Amino acid sequence: MSSIITEKYGPSSYFRKFVKGKTCTMDCETLITNSTIMAREKSFAADNESPEESTAGAALSQRYLDVATGTQAMWVEADNEGLKVASQKRADAVSNREKVRLGRRVAHYRELASRHPECSVDVNTINDVAEARAALVVPLYGLPQEARADV
Helix, strand or coil: CHHHHHHHHCCCCHHHHHHHHHHHHHHHHHHHHHHHHHHHHHCCCCCCCCHHHHHHHHHHHHHHHHHHHHHHHHHHHHHHHHHHHHHHHHHHCCCHHHHHHHHHHHHHHHHHHCCCCCCCCCHHHCCCHHHHHHHCCCCHHHCCHHHHHHC
16 A cells, blocks of 8 residues: 555655656746747837848847747657557556556657647737737746745
8 A cells, every 4th residue: 555655645646746846847848938039029120220130139039049949849759758668668567557657758748749738928019118028927936935826
């Protein structure tokens, strides 16, 4: 009985790993959203902007988009690698209990594959710098403790 409790709630339990993964996914979503919003913000021309400043703003906007795209690609790659490893371990498992446990992990990775983190804000509705700054998402570690519980 204690081994079942340890497996479910112990230091290397599924729930602890799930919470770490959920937090990581939320961090990725926040980074993707904020990078996309910042790219949109940098696409707006400032008053009396010189051509050099305009070019620098466009380059910075592209770098923010690259960060968002790179973060999303890295998350997808890590998810695919986790699915591959879990599937291989499940195929190699000897005991039925181990196969069931790894089967849950494979199902979890398949569900994650169906919903990758994306930008949570429609940036096409942002019309100026003030709206862009207001749309930025506060990272989980920056929220007060009371607000974290709702997440």
